[in-house]
Amino acid sequence: MTHADGGWIDEFRMRYDAWWPEARPMIERHDYASAFKTYPWPTFAAAPWTPVRKPLAESRVGVVTTGGLYRAGIDAPFAGDAPDGDWSFRAIPAEVPIQTLAIAHEHFTHEVAEADMNTIFPLNRLRELASAGLIAGLADTHWSIMGYCPRAADLAESAAPAIAQGLRAAGADVALVVPV
Amino acid sequence: MQREIEASGIPTISLSNNPAATERIRAPRWARVRFPRGSMLGEPGNRDKQRSVLMDTLRALVALDAPGGAVELPYRWEADPVMWRGRPLSEGPYS
Numbered sequence: 001m002t003h004a005d006g007g008w009i010d011e012f013r014m015r016y017d018a019w020w021p022e023a024r025p026m027i028e029r030h031d032y033a034s035a036f037k038t039y040p041w042p043t044f045a046a047a048p049w050t051p052v053r054k055p056l057a058e059s060r061v062g063v064v065t066t067g068g069l070y071r072a073g074i075d076a077p078f079a080g081d082a083p084d085g086d087w088s089f090r091a092i093p094a095e096v097p098i099q100t101l102a103i104a105h106e107h108f109t110h111e112v113a114e115a116d117m118n119t120i121f122p123l124n125r126l127r128e129l130a131s132a133g134l135i136a137g138l139a140d141t142h143w144s145i146m147g148y149c150p151r152a153a154d155l156a157e158s159a160a161p162a163i164a165q166g167l168r169a170a171g172a173d174v175a176l177v178v179p180v
Numbered sequence: 181m182q183r184e185i186e187a188s189g190i191p192t193i194s195l196s197n198n199p200a201a202t203e204r205i206r207a208p209r210w211a212r213v214r215f216p217r218g219s220m221l222g223e224p225g226n227r228d229k230q231r232s233v234l235m236d237t238l239r240a241l242v243a244l245d246a247p248g249g250a251v252e253l254p255y256r257w258e259a260d261p262v263m264w265r266g267r268p269l270s271e272g273p274y275s
Contacts, residue, residue, distance in 0.1 A: 003184055003187075004184060004187035004188045004189075005183045005184045005186075005187040041204055041205075042205065043204070044183070044205065044206040045206075046206060046247060046248075047183070047186075047206040047207060047208045047247035047248040048183050048186040048187035048208055048247070049186065049208055049247040050186050050187075050189050050190060050191045050192075050208075051191065052191045052241060052242050053191075055242070056238055056239070056241075056242055061238070062190070064181060064182075064185070066181070067218070108217045108218035108264065109217070109218050109262050109263060109264050110218070111262070112216075112218055112219040112223075112224050112262060113218055113219075113224075115224035115225065116224030116225050118221060118224075118227075118230055119218070119219045119220065119221050119222065119223075119224055119230070120218065120219070120220055120221070122221050122230060122234055125221070125227065125230045125231050125234050126234065128227070128231060129231065129234060129235060129238075134235060134238075135238065145181065155181065156181075156184060159181070160181050160183075160184035160185070161184060161188070163181065163184075163185065164184050164185045164187075164188035164190065165188070167185060167190055168188070168189070168190065172190060173190070173191075174190065174191045174192065174193075174238070174241055175182075175185050175190050175191070175192045175193075176192070176193060176194070176195075176234075176237065176238070176241075177181060177182045177185070177192055177193070177194035177195070178194070178195055178220050178221075179194060179195065179196065179198075179220070180217065180218055180220065
């Protein structure tokens with residue numbers, strides 16, 4: 001799939017391949033601080049930009065969470081504890097009750113989200129804003145990835161363009177990204 | 181992720197409790213929150229506050245007029261710290 005923001009990928013991949021053999025044993029013993037001291041964070045000269053074209057009250061909102069949420073019994077869980085992460089994605093239709101979603105992401109404490117999924121995937125709160133006329137509504141589909149993903153190039157080449165295209169197809173005028 | 185969505189033609193904003201990381205990737209627009217990892221809209225069950233965080237963030241999406249623009253939201257964590265690997269978190273991913 002083509003991507004709109006891929007100028008950094010080839011260089012990142014080379015640096016990642018050099019980093020991974022040394023980082024892997026540290027990650028496997030959960031010494032993330034040491035492993036990520038030398039992680040080849042992608043660097044960018046500028047931020048991309050799309051102007052907002054409509055007032056909020058006429059805009060449908062799509063949500064992307066990195067909380068590792070998935071529909072239990074329907075979709076496969078993410079590889080929540082894989083040392084090199086998981087760069088796949090899950091579509092979550094707007095009508096799915098968010099409290100029925102499961103979490104596959106071993107890099108944060110689940111108790112807050114399990115008590116109230118709106119803390120990382122605020123579809124119910126967005127519905128309330130829509131009822132009050134503050135936004136036009138929700139996109140038909142929302143998206144989840146698993147936020148522990150050192151293989152940034154793989155995420156950028158597969159999940160990111162698919163989600164961008166999916167958001168458009170789902171009628172999103174704007175997108176809210178909730179990192180976890 | 182956010183960069184790709186923005187570059188493909190959909191305006192985006194993200195929440196961030198980790199300004200250094202968000203600045204490093206040059207996110208198009210972002211709103212800083214002082215909440216612990218895994219609780220980006222505030223305390224569980226606090227609907228009014230969650231709606232305020234959301235609405236402030238969406239208003240910033242419309243108001244910010246230059247790439248990389250950010251707003252700092254005034255909200256603080258008003259519950260016990262969230263424990264992560266033996267450490268109490270209340271304002272960010274590591275603190």
